[in-house]
Amino acid sequence: MQINILTDKECGLIKNLIETSEKIIVCCHVNPDGDAIGSSLGMAEYIRSYGKQPLVIVPDQFPDFLKWLPGSEDIIRYDKHKSVADTAFEDADTVFCMDFNCVERVDGMSEALQASKSTKVMIDHHPNPQMDTLVTVSHPELSSTSELVFRVIWQLGSFDTMTPNMAVPIYCGMMTDTGGFTYNSNTPEIYFIISQLLMKGIDKDKIYRNVFNNYSSSRLRLIGYILYNKMQVNEEYHVAWFTITRQDMTRFMFKKGDAEGLVNMPLQIKGLKMSISLREDTEKSNLIWVSLRSVDDFPCNEVAKEFFNGGGHLNAAGGRLHCSIEEAENIVKLAIIRFADQLSR
Template identity: 40%
Template sequence: MQQINALKELLATPKKIMITTHHKPDADALGSSLGLAGYLKKKGHQVQVITPSDYPSFLNWMSGNEDVLVYGPKTDAKARQITQEADVIFCLDFNHLGRINELGEYVRVAPATKVLIDHHLQPDTFADIMFSDITAAATCEIVFDVIRLMGEEHLIDVPMGECLYAGIVTDTGSFRHASTTRNVHLIIADLLQTGIDICKIHRNIYDSYSEKRLRFLGYVLKDKLQVVREYNTAYIAVTAQELKDYDSQTGDTEGLVNFALSIEGVRFAALFIDRTEAVKISFRSVGDISVNEFARNHFEGGGHKNAAGGISYLPLVDTVEKFVDLLPLYAPQLTK
């Protein structure tokens, strides 16, 4: 309650508020940001959401999307000014300032009070007020709980509720991951009570593929999927040229790693994407296999126990070779 009381005091009078989230925001990152923004605007605050990069077009339907400032060379000066002038900066769905690229240094030196709302492991300590819950299924779940603890759940309307639902449904894998708790379902029940249209949300997120994205998916599953049965592992490696060939857009590779994990018997999956400047990696696992530890130990990454990310500055071929060579070290966990 100490953190809630501190937040109540902080928000007792109108403030200039900035909200930011991690690089390449997903539904939980953007949904929590826009959901929180809607709540804060209702309380009379001046709010600006700034994302450190662009995000998938299938998230553009979210209420408030049209007002988001996407950071880049052309918006650098404006983003820096907003950050510097903010009274409060909310940091959502990331636990280290390195996850917001150039914005990280701006936030670090800003005089604003920093508020962290996040559910990833090993949070950094840059924030003045922290709502960090690694057992939460999504940052949207924590945002809902914070609003409820503030005694203002009644302020959650349909636009806000749809943003929060989107983050929860995607981060729980449509409620099939182990993080789907009783609290998650109770929150969804409350969001449904506001009148949100879950059919519309699902169509916007899952049924809005471009033709090129669908053909890219088919190509990847047919020609790029590799299965290492000896270690119950599957992986996909996509080259920069293949991304270019299929005119890949932001969000087109999202969820690919889950197809690898969906193979019967597979307990560990990885997706390697050559982004030219570096190889971005997604890891997924089931059971007691901690991809968070794997990513932290070998690929400068981290995240959740069963879902994490990493990065490699080696060429794609060498990165994949390093990954495969590591598998024997984890044989006891992968083959039991």
């Protein structure tokens, strides 16, 4: 079973940075998901085992269904505490960049991150890393950044001292970034890692309930409304898409995270190859958040890159558009035409 991913030099550099740095930041991408928060909290807790007090800083709000995670109460939101966060980046010795591959992915926090004279370490599973770092731990073939955090801790010889406060967010991040281990999770190593995390006393069933069975009734009604009234299905090209407008969100008392997993649901339709979600930003006009999911070998990341200013993995990708929701739907139709040959097979 091959768990190691670091060279001896990388092991030495990461360990030395943690041991010698007094002010450490762990940060992640805008619109943090389960993997971004899980990997950040897991890494921060590992750093605490060295007697350090790292700060976890995120660009903006993260979903309510992740606020039970140990350590989440201490997360600093850049959009709410900009001056505090700016000072932290200015003073930092080392910054661990979790679950993003370029500074643009931290949105409004990018200027502070770029201006920071700290040493940077990237731990990420998205393709094509584009940051200037001392150490880049980049493995797009692996399920999640949280899996990378486990592998780093394992290889640095710290598994025996891993606490539940490390293990729980790591498992949560792996679970959420694979849809409950239903995609991007077909390697034996993942299940070996799960077995090791279970040895730390985590309750994987409770973690699942806390994430997937922790919504309001309004969220369930939103899902029903979107699937019945808004979902469009193109049977010829095996694609479905739907829109979520600010009006929809107001009607169903939308909270951050209420749309989580919704883009996966159309893939339950027999023969469907790709599902696309178009969601208006809750505050900014003409900003559409795009999520794409696909099955088998259809590359929804290529669709995201070519049409939605985004990217990601073969079967899970995202992007954004600066336009109206109607224009976004038209772009979806153009994307379907462009990839018609692959979709219609």
